[in-house]
Amino acid sequence: KEGLEEVEKRLSNMGFNNFRDxxxxxxxxxxxxxGGKLVRPALVLLGxxxxxxxxxxxxxxxxxVELIHTASLIHDDLIDxxxxxxxxxxxxKLFGEEFAVLSGDLLISKAIELSxxxxxxxxxxxxxxxMDMCEGEARDFEAQASGSVLELNDYLEVVRLKTASLISxxxxxxxxxxxxxxxxxxxxxxxxxNLGMAFQIRDDYFNxxxxxxxKPKSTGxxxxxxxxxxISSLMLEMxxxxxxxxxxxxxxxxxxxxxxxxKALGVEGELLASYSEYMLIEVDSVEF
Numbered sequence: 001k002e003g004l005e006e007v008e009k010r011l012s013n014m015g016f017n018n019f020r021d022x023x024x025x026x027x028x029x030x031x032x033x034x035g036g037k038l039v040r041p042a043l044v045l046l047g048x049x050x051x052x053x054x055x056x057x058x059x060x061x062x063x064x065v066e067l068i069h070t071a072s073l074i075h076d077d078l079i080d081x082x083x084x085x086x087x088x089x090x091x092x093k094l095f096g097e098e099f100a101v102l103s104g105d106l107l108i109s110k111a112i113e114l115s116x117x118x119x120x121x122x123x124x125x126x127x128x129x130x131m132d133m134c135e136g137e138a139r140d141f142e143a144q145a146s147g148s149v150l151e152l153n154d155y156l157e158v159v160r161l162k163t164a165s166l167i168s169x170x171x172x173x174x175x176x177x178x179x180x181x182x183x184x185x186x187x188x189x190x191x192x193x194n195l196g197m198a199f200q201i202r203d204d205y206f207n208x209x210x211x212x213x214x215k216p217k218s219t220g221x222x223x224x225x226x227x228x229x230x231i232s233s234l235m236l237e238m239x240x241x242x243x244x245x246x247x248x249x250x251x252x253x254x255x256x257x258x259x260x261x262x263k264a265l266g267v268e269g270e271l272l273a274s275y276s277e278y279m280l281i282e283v284d285s286v287e288f
Contacts, residue, residue, distance in 0.1 A: 003045040003054050004038060007062045014063075014110075027095040028103040031070050034086040039199065040065045040170040046275060047174020047188045050268040057118045057177035064114040064126065065170045071107035072133055072166075074100050079141055080227070122176045129169035136162025143228050155233040156197070164196025171195070171272075184265060191261040191272060198254035198279040204230040205247045205281050208240075251281045 041062035048058040077090040092100035171192030175185040208231040234243035262269035
């Protein structure tokens with residue numbers, strides 16, 4: 001908890017020294033000031049905690065991954081032409097498309113600066129995740145542009161690239177900055193990948209039901225806008241109710257895999273296992 005509070009403090013006090021263009025710095029910090037779940041920073045902290053303990057590098061890395069995540073949100077909102085994010089107007093709607101591009105680039109640059117103190121392996125882990133995110137977004141956009149619905153396996157690969165990659169890297173980086181054994185880093189990476197898959201399926205499920213505060217509250221927002229979503233992929237072979245029920249089972253399967261992965265970390269892995277419960281779709285049945 002103390003580590004996450006320090007990350008929040010660092011993010012809230014984030015500044016760009018010697019920047020004459022205050023519009024750019026304001027735009028860059030817009031979504032950070034709006035707050036977020038801090039899933040990725042939490043996993044960096046948990047990855048360190050579960051191995052050799054949290055240190056100064058852990059905090060730097062946790063802030064860096066949140067900046068990469070925020071940059072991706074700014075760019076994704078621009079590509080998807082979304083109006084709201086985290087309950088506030090998106091960066092491109094408020095500051096213009098050009099400043100949205102520059103804001104994302106600035107946050108990525110700041111993340112690189114912060115991660116420079118975290119070691120070569122951590123930088124490589126973060127860079128690989130960022131590249132995967134770009135590929136995932138490209139596949140996502142191409143599917144939307146073509147008007148096609150991705151088959152389930154193709155969609156899950158998009159999820160692995162676009163969402164699970166950074167969540168996986170966050171957990172692994174937590175181990176790397178605490179000098180964890182390579183085998184433990186591998187376990188953290190696999191844990192994060194499964195957690196990331198469960199996380200996106202949970203988001204897709206609630207989006208299909210129109211239950212997000214920062215999205216239009218019409219049922220199936222993603223479905224109506226022809227955006228890749230696990231529910232639309234499943235509906236290639238089943239009806240909506242069956243698709244929602246399947247998504248619940250798939251979500252739980254990934255969470256169980258995540259929990260089983262960190263059992264090898266012993267007592268220290270129990271907190272990671274407990275954290276994965278937050279990604280569950282908490283419903284007993286699907287009713288309309």
